[in-house]
Amino acid sequence: MLLLEAVIVSVIAASTPLLLAASGELIVERAGVLNLGVEGMMIMGAACGFAGAYLTGSILIGALCGIAAGAAMSAIFATLTLGLAVNQVATGLALTILGVGLSGLIGAGFVGQKIVPAAHLYLPVLTDLPFVGRILFGQDAFVYMSIALIIAIRLFLFRTRLGLVLRAVGDNHASAYALGYPVLRIRLCAVLFGGACAGLGGAYLPLAYTPFFVSEMTAGRGWIALALVVFASWRPGRLFGGAYLFGAVTILQLHTQALGLDIPSQLMSSLPYLATVVVLVLISRTRGAAGSAAPACLGLVFVPDR
Amino acid sequence: MANRCITGTPMPNTFPSAGSEPVAPLLRAAGISKRYGNCIANDAIHLDVYPGEIHAILGENGAGKSTLVKVIYGLIQPNAGELRFMGRRIVLAGPAAARALGIAMVFQHFSLFENLTVAENVALGLPLPEPFAAICARLAKTALAYGLPLDPRREVWRLSVGERQRIEIVRALMQNPKLLILDEPTAVLTPQEADQLFVVLNRLKNEGRSILYISHKLDEVQRLCDTATVLRAGKKVATCDPRRETAASLARMMVGADVDRVKASRARGASVPRLVIDRLSLSADGPHEGRLKEVSLKVCGGEIVGIAGVAGNGQDELFAALSGERLAANAETILIDGRAAGLFGVTERRRLGAAFVPEERLGRGAVPRMKLSENALLTGHVASGMVKRGFIDKRETLAAADRIAATFDVRKAKRDPEAASLSGGNLQKFMVGREILREPGFLVVSQPTWGVDAGAAATIRQALIDLAGRGTAVLVISQDLDELAEISDRIAVIFDGNLSAPLAASAASREILGLLMGGAAIEPRACPQEEKHAVDA
Structure with a gap:
């Protein structure tokens, strides 16, 4: 029982950065932009977040630095792909390479330093409840925020007019433009939001997950977040479930080694990607040629006809 | 109405049909010019649209019709010229500004969002946010009032082309427009669907709304429109009353020269069947039901067989099956000059003397x-x-x-x-x-004159007739009934994957073809007969 509780707590911790980054990317892709630079934005968020927290001693300021770093990276992406209509795939890949390199430079002076990690919630009585207490009422602020974020995104996309406009822009940017919606401005906001979320997700790692910074500490989580958005077929509800599923798989990977099960760890770490491929196949089998779950303008460059 | 055919010069500021009182134009476009690099899309075009009239903008592809209405709808900023709406000078920052004034537009290529529902699509086109339930109710009311039934909760990708156009029109009407712009609205409709549309448009006109109707179809313009402005190569040629013109005179204004009539070479007699399709069935790309249902047809050397139908009823699948892009279930389904070719790829079929011209250039x-x-x-x-x-x-x-x-x-x-x-x-x-x-021994061509100017279209049609005259079997898939009537010996109609028995072109009136295109009973006895021929061959 105690082991199970520990496993669940560690699954939540592993899932949170995925959920944060993927939530942002969900909005970006729903607006029709494919930003493959999630990994680069996350690692920049991690480096700047740690730097901010270490220098000020405040986790909150650290988190804000992470958000700002992610948003700044996405601003580069937005300038190139939205302003100059550069290919999104190439720009996104370049953004990841840039982020990995730049974060190594920024973080070099902080490697080996330690901070006090983010505090966990403690409610008298509730947190002391057996089993559920620590899981439900003993998490850090990032965890609660990630859950609030995905709920807010769901409400935004399907219950607000602006959310409808955002989906419309992703589905058919020419028509949205013809109807008078500012396609590029909406996409800019979406990309910046996605960058901020990725930065926060990255900052979670040195601020709460492991209270120190090492270069390339995101270790491919940005790519998992990207796969997660596809896995969730661009739906917030499934994204939430998928984030915890993928988080569980990464934890499982550690525990199979600990339990001495003879499963190659490489196979386990490839599971999120395999699952994504399976989901992609399922999507195309069930939907057919007439329509697709993916935003129809995903990855397409839009140049207003002036 | 007095003859208002004034060539090249701006319209006077009066509207003679409205009695003695001069009526001011609802919309005046004065000297609109739009350049793209070296290409002048609109060259100082003048246009007056009066209240309660259906005003046609007539011209060939590339004449500048779409550019002009995009300027009026605020999608494009003109390089020169001004717009006046109800007498006041307006500068449109974008379509939202145009819609706020009461200008609505229905696009040729629908501006719909496939993954959204009908109601969501309509909501996006409304200027003011209003509760979703209220939008649904108003949508249902407007749709009912104009006889344009729609289910607000269906996703657009599930709807037919005609239904999609209905969404566009209802969306435009819900903004209570003073001026409605329609860009080639009948291009995707059957003649019957077009008639229904004309009823709606006449009703809108009687409500006092103005309609700008873009088209290159002369008969439609003559039936429906009060005024026509003819554009050619970016310039205004004339403004006239289309009912006082003949189709030939309108065509001359559009093209700038007399269009050659196609000379039929009736000497050719259908001889041996060179293409035989025998109960060809094909599933759609997706996991939906079959898109070609036991299609049978025989095309003889020396004849042109036309296939009419509204887009999306299996024409693409039929073309792909004939060209070998998609293979049939068994080889005997398609015979080219007597050789079973159903399992052959494109190159092998070419070797048998087949040739293909697809729709997408x-x-x-x-x-x-x-x-x-x-x-x-x-x-x-x-x-x-x-x-x-x-x-x-x-x-x-x-x-x-x-x-x-x-x-x-x-x-x-x-x-x-x-x-x-x-x-x-x-x-x-x-x-x-x-x-x-x-x-080739057999040629299949899809939409041979789609988006082609009248001169080139005449050349292509003549070439097809001459080819058939030399003994080739020609199969033409087209949505243009006039074209099919002009060049075909026999015409079959494809609807929902079913191919009707071919009718002799002389017997295939627009009414009959239109009914078949809309899915009216396909004579069941005709098909087995085709099959028998096919087996004999």
């Missing part, structure tokens, strides 16, 4: 970034002498391209330009010519 019929000579090689290499010992003979490919250009009057800027640099009409002439010069 750039990307499917020709490689846009390749030169004409290279494109000539791509379909001609099987038995053309353009390849020697495995290497391309450049002189031969160039000669082939020259031959095609000379025979079919392909106009181009230099000797061997990229395919993408040609205009639609010239590229189409090149592609049809490329296949015809191979002297």
Whole structure:
């Protein structure tokens, strides 16, 4: 029982950065932009977040630095792909390479330093409840925020007019433009939001997950977040479930080694990607040629006809 | 109405039909010019639209019709000229500004969001946010009032083309527009659906709304419109009352010259069947039900068989099945000159003497970034002498391209330009010519004159007739009933994957074809007869 509780707590911790980054990317892709630079934005968020927290001693300021770093990276992406209509795939890949390199430079002076990690919630009585207490009422602020974020995104996309406009822009940017919606401005906001979320997700790692910074500490989580958005077929509800599923798989990977099960760890770490491929196949089998779950303008460059 | 046919000069500020009181125009576009680089899309165009009139903008493809209405709808900023709406000068920052004034537009290529529902699509087009339930209720009311039934909760990708157009119209009407712009609205409709649309449009006119109706179909304009402004090559040619003009005089204004009538060579007699399709069934790309249902047809040497139908009823699948892009279930389903070819790929079918001209010119019929000579090689290499010992003979490919250009009057800027640099009409002439010069035994061509100017269309149609006259079996898939009536010997209609029995062109009136295109009973007895022929052959 105690082991199970520990496993669940560690699954939540592993899932949170995925959920944060993927939530942002969900909005970006729903607006029709494919930003493959999630990994680069996350690692920049991690480096700047740690730097901010270490220098000020405040986790909150650290988190804000992470958000700002992610948003700044996405601003580069937005300038190139939205302003100059550069290919999104190439720009996104370049953004990841840039982020990995730049974060190594920024973080070099902080490697080996330690901070006090983010505090966990403690409610008298509730947190002391057996089993559920620590899981439900003993998490850090990032965890609660990630859950609030995905709920807010769901409400935004399907219950607000602006959310409808955002989906419309992703589905058919020419028509949205013809109807008078500012396609590029909406996409800019979406990309910046996605960058901020990725930065926060990255900052979670040195601020709460492991209270120190090492270069390339995101270790491919940005790519998992990207796969997660596809896995969730661009739906917030499934994204939430998928984030915890993928988080569980990464934890499982550690525990199979600990339990001495003879499963190659490489196979386990490839599971999120395999699952994504399976989901992609399922999507195309069930939907057919007439329509697709993916935003129809995903990855397409839009140049207003002036 | 007095004759208001004033060529080249601006309209006077009066509207003679409205009695003695001069009526001010609802919309005046004065001296609108729009340049794209060196190309002048609109050259000082003047247009007056009066309240309660249906005003046609008539012109060929590329005449500048779409550019003009996009300016009026605020999508494009003109380089010069001004717009006045109800007497006041307006500058439109975007379509939202136009809609706020009461200008609505229904696009030729629908501006719908496939993954959203009907109600969501409508909500996006409304200027003010209002509760979703209220939108649904108002949508249902408007749809009912104008006889345009719609289910607000269905996703657009599940709807037919006609239903999609209804969404666009209802969406426009819910903004209570004073001016409604329709861009080629009947291009995708059956004649009956078009008639229903005209009823709605006349009703809107009687409510005092003005309609700008863009079209290149002369009969429609003559039936529906009070005034017509004719554009040619970016310039206004005339404003006139289309009912006082003849189709020939309107065509002359549009084209700037008399259009050659196609000369039928009736000497040809249908001889042996060169293409036999026997109960061809094909599923759609997705896991939905079959899109071709036991299609049977026989095309004899020396005849042109037309296939009419509204887009999306299986024409694409039929073309793909004939060209070999998609294979049939068994070889005997398709016979080319008596050889079972159902399992052959594209190149093998070409070897049997078949030739194909698809609807999509750039990307499917020709490689846009390749030169004409290279494109000539791509379909001609099987038995053309353009390849020697495995290497391309450049002189031969160039000669082939020259031959095609000379025979079919392909106009181009230099000797061997990229395919993408040609205009639609010239590229189409090149592609049809490329296949015809191979002297095929059987040619299937899809939408041969889609988006092609009238002169090029006449050349292409004549070439097809001449080809049939030399004994080739020609199958033409087209949505243009006038074209089919002009060149076909027999016409069959495809609806929802079913092909009707072919009717003699003389017996195929627009009414009958329209009914068949809308899915009215397809005579069941005709099909077994076809089958019997097919088996005999």
